[in-house]
Amino acid sequence: MDHPIALTGGPGSGKTTVINCLQALGYATTPEVGRRIIQAQIESNGSALPWQDKTAFRDLMLQAEIKHYESSVSQTPPVFCDRGVIDVYGYSLLEQLTLTTPLIQSCQQLQYHHRVFIFPPWASIFMNDAERKQDFSEAVATYDAMISAYHTFGYELIEVPQQSPDQRAHFILDMLKSA
Template sequence: MHAHPTTHNRLIILTGGPGSGKTTLIDALERSGLSRTEEAGRAVIREQLAIGGTALPWADQEAFATLMLERELRSYREGRAAPGDGPVLCDRGLPDLVGYLRLEGLPLPEPVHTAARELRYHPDVFIAPPWPEIYGRDTERKQSYEEAVRTYEVMAEVYPEYGYELVPLPLGTVDERVGFVRARLRERSGVSRP
């Protein structure tokens, strides 16, 4: 796939199924000095729970998807506007919304497809594989481990369809994963600062 005019190579996506250590890794990379965005789905769930809303993945999936699109677009803009010129880690990206809709058997609205196709991130996308030893549920993560595996499988389908190369994260300690991501950024992107 050719680069689009809106490609923003400093936006680095980390995706995968829930409970695979993705956010823990992003938190550690942020502590090491990298910028980051927040995961849209978790933010929407927190907000909806706080206000007693129903735009939740277990209540109103279409409303949830609409709010996720708004949040992902905001995260994309904020990531592009982040200070400095180093990488910005994105806890998921717009193609994740395509994956969510596919996973739930919901139609793909044209604006979601267009956003995922046209608003580009760095071509390498880190993907966290399922990891049963660390998987756990919480108030925002209600999926079973089997659903988490299926989410990973769908993301592994969707991202290449939008022209991204998947970079599987190793199953290792947080420090090992931090080292892996930083080395890959230095090797492939030229955006290894700070």
């Protein structure tokens, strides 16, 4: 488990809640960058928002995900990441953005654990807020884009069952023990 462990999926599927559970259990984690970028852009009246300038938003996410990756490899493993560099590739697929050389190279060079945990769309827990403006159908499309993105780079996707956050965290830990 020397490589960071990515948790991915569509918005509103419970990733961040499970990351918080893993952190409470004493594991190192990295937060989701998209939400933080949206908050910072709103605060500064910036336009690098997914509903204004998708390319600028994507490029800021890539920069932030690279920093998170670099900080995670210097921590004692395992480190659980709320998304990763490959998610930026998936976002590009979803939004039909140009796949840039720096993005592709980052996806190839920054390696995550071979098992990636994907959270399926879950209508009963999905909700919008100030940063999450997608509807449920967009959450499903995002999930599909993440499957495509992670498969493109050869990762094994493990679907996290729709259970309580604590049960989901322990499912992930159990699956890593058997890897």
